Amino acid sequence: MIAAVVALVLAAAMLLALLAGRISRGGGISEFLVGGRSFPAWLIYFLAVGEVYSIGAMIGFPSGVYAEGASSAVWFMGYILLAYVLGYFIAPLVWRAGHHYDAMTIPEVFGRHFRSRGIEVVAALTMVVALIPWGQYQFIGLRTVLGAMDLRLTPLQCVVTAGVLGFLYVAVSGVRSPAFVSVLKDALMVLGVAAVGIAAVMKAGGVEEVTGAHAVPLPSVTLQGGQLTYTLTTIVFQAVVFYLAFGAAYIFPAKSEAAVKSSTVWMPLYMLMFPFLVLASYWALAEKPHLKDPNTAFIAAARALLPEWLVGFVAAGAALSGVLVLAVTALNVSGVVTRTLMRGARTDVQRRTSTLVVAGFVVVAALLTLYAAALMLTVLNLTYMLLAQLVPAWISVLWFRRTSAAGAACGMAVGVVTAIVLYVRETEFGGVNPGLVSMALNAAVLVVWTLVRPGEARGPVALLGSRVPAGDRAVPADDEAGRRPDAAVQPDAEDTAGAP
Template sequence: MATIVFAILIALSLVLAVAAKKGHATTSVRDFFIASRQFGGFLVFFLSVGEIYSVATIIGFPGSIYAKGGAFGIWFLGYILLAYPVAYFVNPLIWRAGKLYDAVTIADLFKGHFKNHAGGRVLELTVTITAITFLVPWGELQFGGLIVALGGLGWHISPAILVTFAAALAFFYIVISGIRAPAYVAILKDVLMMVAIVVTGGAALSQTHLSTIFHAAGPLASSHLTAPELRFTMSTIAFQAIGFFMLPFNTQNLFTAKSEQTIRRMQMFMPLYMVMFPFLVIVAYYQLGTHAHLSAPNGAFMAAAVQLLPGWMLGVVAAGASLAGLLVLAGISLAIGPLVTRNLFGHVPERKQRSLAQIVILLYLAFSITLTLLAPTLLVTIQNTAFFGFTQFFPGMMAIMFFRRANPLAIAAGIIVADVLAVAFFVMKVPTHDFNIGAVCLLINVAILIGGSLLAGHQQVMPVALRRTAAVPAAGD
């Protein structure tokens, strides 16, 4: 029964993807990748939430509490909550910059702002290569979660076949109607994921009292923070909160909106989704208290669902978790495609960018599948590593928004040095006095940007915060 329900819901998502194309010609690059900036608040909301609350939420969050204890939840919830007020002020300006510079990708923002100045192309390439590099582990994050979600259906199928099936579905969404398909399917995904989380958490509560769940898991789930853990937690919250919307696919989602006001309205309602996290914590503690020896921590949520829910409901849970991963995979792919065709190979004519981007997306999905099968790891560890790269865009983005004299070569140097040091510190386990590695490197990034801009000098460019979108009409408007 679980498989039948799962198949029906996945088929429904495919119907929604096809329906998303109705009345829209997705032949142009801008319509395919950013819906010609036509989405209202409703679709932007679901599209953005669909990318934020991914398979790492439903699978990775309880899995990490199961593996690392309750103190982990403080960091995860903290950075998401702090990210929302940051995004309320920053995201409308990102949309404004996208409109001013007719941007499709995050790299287009840097390209457009510094297009008449030496170093602009270097900065564009730096942002492009960094974005692509750190999007690869984010794809592995989704595939890893999909393997766990689909495994809960009891299929005796190899992981290679499961992830290939998932990649084919994600590619189908993309080919049918570009960014419109993930936006429409995200509505179904959010309903299913919320139901899956609340029902599974409720089922755990129905087995025993809340106090019993936490009492049983207490000896196994440390919920206090030592001084070193507190330093790491607080620095990670701050670091990832400002980098939350620097993810290339999140930035691209903002470009689909009609206006800045659409972005502001959407941001006001996004914290409502935090209602799911208490139920995820309950599931994680339930598993700790009753099944403290799972072979794979990432399987904590699905193991609870298999144990507690009837077959048909398990199909709903698996469908919600799977769509959460599939939509982010589609979003990542839609970000990588134009990054390669528009920014990495800047000479590609627009009429060929869409077809070439689809080839790039296929290659990306194949590479991510290979990486997932050869190097699986704890999902949230992958997420943390990816933030090392994405958050380094923040100083440069602030320079575009607010500063007149930022030097593009200084911005590029800051990103490169910070990325290299972050990866080197992580691999070599260099001590950073218990502060988040990425946060330490972000300070170095800022110092290079400011120092380099002061030393090199640069022709003034009016910051985006002082401009209006009507000042520079978008191409084709």
């Protein structure tokens, strides 16, 4: 029954993806990567929450609460809430930068703003390295979901199945498929999470029986010392990184700044599902305290509490969450590779190559899942530590005039190496998130280099007008051969007046 329901939902999702492909406005690289920059606010909303509330919310969050207690719950919910506040102001500026420089990826924004091929390549390599563990994060969740449905699939078969689905969603119509399918996914995810949480309360005989002191061990509901420091620093760190690293994948397709801003207003409503996730996690901790894999905590609770047909819908929602984010991530990587590392290639060649890169990314992430599996929230931390190295350069693009391109590229490289070393060695700094340390070192290199040798004056994107006519873009759109000019037009003097 569970397998039949999941198969039915996945088939319906594929039909939605095919519908998205039929309404696409052609097969060009712009349509494939950013939907022709035409998404209205409601579609950006679903695409964005599909990225925020991925399989990490349904599987990773409960696994963290089950294995590590309150600290995982607090920082996970805290950083998302703070990210929404920052995103209301930052996300429109990210869209403005993409529109002004006619860029489809973050490295393109950096390369055109700084007029530097070097920083564009460094940013591209940074994103590829950072997004591989993010793909692995989705695969771990997908393997957990598929493996818990008694389908008699081996771990290899689970990963291959998930990878094929992710590839198909992207190959059909690029970014439009995940956007349209997110509507179905969100409905299933919210209803499924609420169903498990409510069932846990009913089974236990009340909320107190699930969350009371007699039901939950004290370490699972308290924070102290280094754990508290880590939680607070992680909330700030990941909230800042979210919109300046992950955000571009679903911000650039918007048709306007207003659409981006409108899409952020209602996103906090999805936070209403987290109390239900906490209830499910604590119920699993009390009733199934000896799970071999903490990543299975939510699915184990669902299977114990719900009838099989409803478990099927819960599992389908979780599977779609992972597949869609995997698809968007693969698409993001393909855009970075084809637009930066294949610079100058014809647009039709870029479009074909993007599909091949998607397939390659899926394979690499799948192999990591099979041979280097870990607790989901641990992999999430590595992704943020690496993507954080884009933040100092983004801040320079948005608000500063004379940042050194060489300093930004060097700081980014130093930050990536530092982040990997700290992650592998599990270095601690009195509870401070090591990602914050590596990002601070990145920023220090950038600041010192700029003070010693400032870059040429450039207009900060934040000081440009919110409405950028096509004729005033810093660079024109790609021509038919896919060639891109490097020269950027400086904004008017009134736009840069008072810039730092």
